[in-house]
Amino acid sequence: MTARDEVLARLRAARDAGGATPPDVPRGYRRTGAFAPGSAEVVARLDETLTDYRATVHRVADEDDVSEAVARVLEEAGATTFVAPPGLPARWVAAVTARVRPDEPPLSVAELDRVDAVVTGAAVAIADTGTFVLDALAPDQGRRAISLVPDHHVCVVRADAVVSSVPEALARLDPDGPLTFVSGPSATSDIELDRVEGVHGPRRLDVVLVGPM
Amino acid sequence: MTTDLGNGRMTTDLGMPTVASDPHHHLRGTEPFPVAAHRALADTQLRQNLGHATRTIRAKRAGVVGEVDDWEELRRAGEGVKADVMARLPELLEQLEASVTARGGVVHWARDAEEANRIVVDLVRETGSDEVVKVKSMATQETGLNEALGAAGIAALETDLAELIVQLSDDTPSHFLVPAIHRNRSEIRDIFLREMPDVDPALTDEPRRLAMAARTHLRRKFLSATVGISGVNFAVADTGTISVVESEGNGRMCLTLPDTLITVMGVEKIVPTWSDLEVFLQLLPRSSTGERMNPYTSTWSGVTPGDGPQAFHLVLMDNGRSNVLASPDGRQALHCIRCSACLNVCPVYERTGGHAYGSIYPGPIGAVLSPQLTGIDGPDDVNASLPYASSLCGACFDACPVRIDIPHLLVQQRAAAVEAHGRPTAQDVAMRAAATAMASPRRFSLAERALRLGRLLGRSGRIRSVPGPGASAWFGARDMPAPPTETFREWWARRDRT
């Protein structure tokens, strides 16, 4: 008997002994959140929850204003280089003076380690939890390493990507490619259960939030 | 039962539910709970550290749970999904295997801890690497993978801050979420100063500085690692998606940068569909770190060309789960999502810490999971004492995000321990009375008094007669202001009023 066959046989015997009737799963929880996707309210709530977990939020009303906000953020951080995923909209970084390092062909890990920052978009953001999600298959977000190794992440979140709740976000996501849910900068609670920001992931996190103010 | 296969080979209970193997003694300690607890209770520093940490986390959890108005509905959904998983476990595993394989992953099956370790050691050897980076995983702690890798000449580097603290100090974990919860900041600084060759000698005990020291220590390793090893929080059967929930970014490093990723999971860590994660990604972070969401959750399905490890291995491990699954009620212990909420609210855990439980699964859930994984091997099995490591106060059930009825399981496991004992004693009879009396709180109090009476009759020196529901025998006698005859429950009720 192979390990596979034996494990499955054991589990079948155990499952039958302990009960094989699947219960009805009660789904009484809310599937839609308090605020409509993309609304001014949901964007305002996202601003609060992101800020609560120490991301720095920069509100802009219009996509035309993104590049100035990104330029300012990078300048304040003293970043002289940044990585751009292959499909990053050029208009988001038109005003940026820091030198762009396109991830095309893919940069090595050592190269990524020498870059000051990374600018990406986001697939969806969750206002209830202060989370944005990166989809590695989305051209404006790029493979996972580019938003992990550089120490400063600037993420552009458009209002139409903002939902209230976790269920609404998961319904919009395609799990086929790697996804990264980000809620605030890297942190640890391992020392006396206090949250301390900044361990292995990017220590500085700026979110440029585009939408009704 | 041993079966002769007729060709000279013997096998044990082929295809039948089987208890865990425990090659490195991570599921069973060396002494009964009351003995270990006594020593822990005498350690004032330990109790201060635990008291501070569990108080902090309880307050944080209460705050973020309070802001979710459908929390009870989410708990019921979590409970239902897990019960559904148990009823369909073999089929869901086959579905997971098919979907991971279709996406370029390789699935391996392990009957027990040794087999899981052997599979991982062989896979690492094939890569030619003699070093691996690891993200915290209960499954590989359970199997003693680090010891097995070490014996094969492969260095396993724990990268979670608390795991690193534990590894550097040659200690063992004492909590799911914060394995070094028993250490305070100045102890951590001392460990770093002693064990990190490249550390700044001026390191202070400011948590921020300590976290930075860990970052510096591990960064070069992450950037050059070729093999990563992880556990699983949730594996989605229909999409083949694996998820890892973490805080520091060490998980992302281990899951993203190496060429090869090896992931080990207990077979129970499965959920049927992608949308089921909408329940657990709400329940887990709020229950564990007391955050609306943890900083990072990674999900991946098989191999993605051009992104992350190009070789992905998933090891599906039984190691005693089949034994737990066979019990109609006991299988609830497999619903656990390892949030640690039951540890943080448990008055016994808060004072004894995790080490007293002997197993790497401590606290209320450990007290019912460990004996079911290992089975109870005769009257002297130390795991038979674990179900008594509780006052049955019920706080663990209220905190549990998937509504595991831990008090009920504790009582059931006590009955099982009494069975294993064989020859009933006065204490056993009293324990049995306590078990049947659980249905009625009033009768339960009476049974408790009977237990105390039993102790007064001179049986308190016997291992199996302590702590029982009258936990103050070992508990209040320390520096708690409780007379030794008071039961735990009485003490607790009184303490709540003051």
Ligand code: SF4
């Ligand atoms: S038993 Fe429940 S409360 Fe305890 S760790 Fe598991 S899921 Fe959390």
